[in-house]
Amino acid sequence: MQVLVRDNNVDQALRVLKRKLQREGVMREMRQRRAYEKPSERRIREKASAIRRARKAALKQARKEGLIAGPRPKNRSLRAGSGAAAR
Template sequence: MYVEVRNNDVNKALRIFKKKLQNEGVLQEYKERQHYVKPSEKRRKDKAAGKARWLKKQEKLANERGY
């Protein structure tokens, strides 16, 4: 990955670099590969995350409708 440093502005180049890493999914993959997660644990975690998203969406819809 390549990031050009312009006008000796290293902080801005670092921010751009971090953004590129995040968009490519490098950091997420690194976190996932730090420890082995059994497939059953991954399914359970994914199911819980989906349920949390669904509940959050339902709550938002209820607030919009005034229930």
Template sequence: MVQVLVRDNNVDQALKALKKKMQREGVFREMKLRRNFEKPSEKKAREQAEAVRRARKLERKRLEREGF
């Protein structure tokens, strides 16, 4: 459960913090995905593409860290 404290009646700052937490947890992304039905074959293809993207990103970061 996401919880944000409002300090000094500053609702704008609390709302900004809430949005940031929700973004980090992937709530907005999940809401977007659930808006329409996704066929199982489309879901599988999307998840595989995401896995490839993650692997490439990790490899790039690893190479960058090692100085290549």
């Protein structure tokens, strides 16, 4: 995997590399291969993950149908200025 370093900006190149590795699933695979996982533990982990995905999908559907309120919007007015001058 290659990442171009532009204008000697190594920090930005590292961020781009990290993003690419996460998209490819390399980080997840490294974490999984770090130690042996028993088949029973794998089933438990995958089942918990499936339950989380199902809950998330149900919550999204309920919000879409208007059954529950969505997340509160963040108040950005406090971040706009600095110190007491903005308040």
